[in-house]
Amino acid sequence: MELSDKIILLTGASRGIGREIALAFAQKGGKLVLAGRNQEAPDETRAGVERAGGEAIVVAGDVTDAGWRQSVIEKTEQTYGGLDILVNNAGVVSAGWLESLSEADVEQQLQINLMAPILLTRAALPALRQSSGAAIVNISSIFGLLGMPFYATYGATKAGIAHFGEAMRRELVDQGIHVMTVYPGATDTPMMETAGLGDKAGFAYDTPESVAQALLEGLEAEQLTVVRADDNSQSMLDANQQNPRQLDEQIREMKPKLEEAVANHRSM
Template sequence: MDIEGKRVLITGGTSGIGLATARALAARGARLVVTGRRRNAVDEAVASLRLAGAEASGVSADVSTEEGRTATLLGATRSLGGLDILINNAGAVRAGRLTDMREDEIRTMVEVDLVAPILLTRAALPALKDGAGGMVVNVTSAIALIAMPFYATYAAVKAGLSSFSESLRRELNGEGVRVLTVYPSGTDTPMMATNRAGPDVGFSLEPAEHVADAIVAGIASDAIEVIRGGPERQALIDLNRKDPLAVDARFLSIKSAFEEGVKSHSAL
């Protein structure tokens, strides 16, 4: 896909992977709308994009609500005059033992990470099909490929989004809309700020800009997936498919330290 002039909506586009992707797309000539729940964060993100020469605007809305999704899509299509690329990037996470999770925390992850992208994609498809060629980009997580302990709900919703992407890709095959699924590994973003786990338990963080560059390369090449983490991550993914009990044993060996490091991880 030629990114020049493409009309792009990025949810959760005010920081982290979303904002880095907006900057990378702007450098390739895309026209942007970024969204977020906080008006001041949206305004700051848009100002920084415009300062760098991007054509950008913003919508302050909560995509986990029907009203927020309607406002998001209406604001984007009015501002851009249509839509070519939808990037479902907004996310929420809470780690810890399932028995320690409040119901509202579980429901927030389900609504933000799974229900919102499904319903926003459904609403956006007519606009995406109306152009010369559209794309849906779903930002999931490497946890969808290797489910880590103490992230049971987050792993479930990210795996659900991954399967949604795969199914939708096949549903839309030949109809002018492509689907790209992105699996970031640990990324240095505000969403990870409360995670105290380190490299000793597998939480090495890469810059958001590296993930963004990979997403943009995936869009440009019409890829179907982007998996971050390098050869070590791929080896663990392969091992999880071939011998999941070996991965169980690996997590068991670091279980106490892992739990201690991630129990404070919350970004809802």
């Protein structure tokens, strides 16, 4: 897929992986619509996009709001004349024993990580169908491939968005819209500042720049998935397929350290 001069709608564009995705598209001359919950942080990303050679507007709002979802599609078409790529990147996390999570945290993860991207995709489809080279990119997680304790709700949303993408790929296979799912591992972003998965649980942190670059390379090659797994994560993914009971025992042994590592992991 040729990525030069594409029109991209990107949620969660304020920081971390989203910000780096925006900057990577900007280097291809992209025209970006940057979505975030407030105006100030996406404005900083917009300035970076313009310095990198792209164009950008900011449309702040709540991805869970139906009116905002429709308005951001309309604003994209009004500003740039269409839409080529939708990147569903916005996400939140609240880790811990399931019964210790508030209902509000459970519901918000479901709404932002799963319901909102499904409904935004639904709203974007008419515009995407008008593009000669359209794509939908859903940002899942390694925890969407590997169920881990203390991330039951988060993992459910990330597995859900992955299966949504797979189903939509097959639904749209004859309509000129490519669908790709990206599975980042633990990544050095503000979302991970309250987690201790590196020092305490042995996961090697990726960089948001590397994830963004892999995303663009995946689109250019029309890959179906992009998996960013460190050696520890990959060995666990392999074990989960080959001998899940053995992995259960491995995780049982590491669970006390994992519980300590994620005790304060919350980014909502």
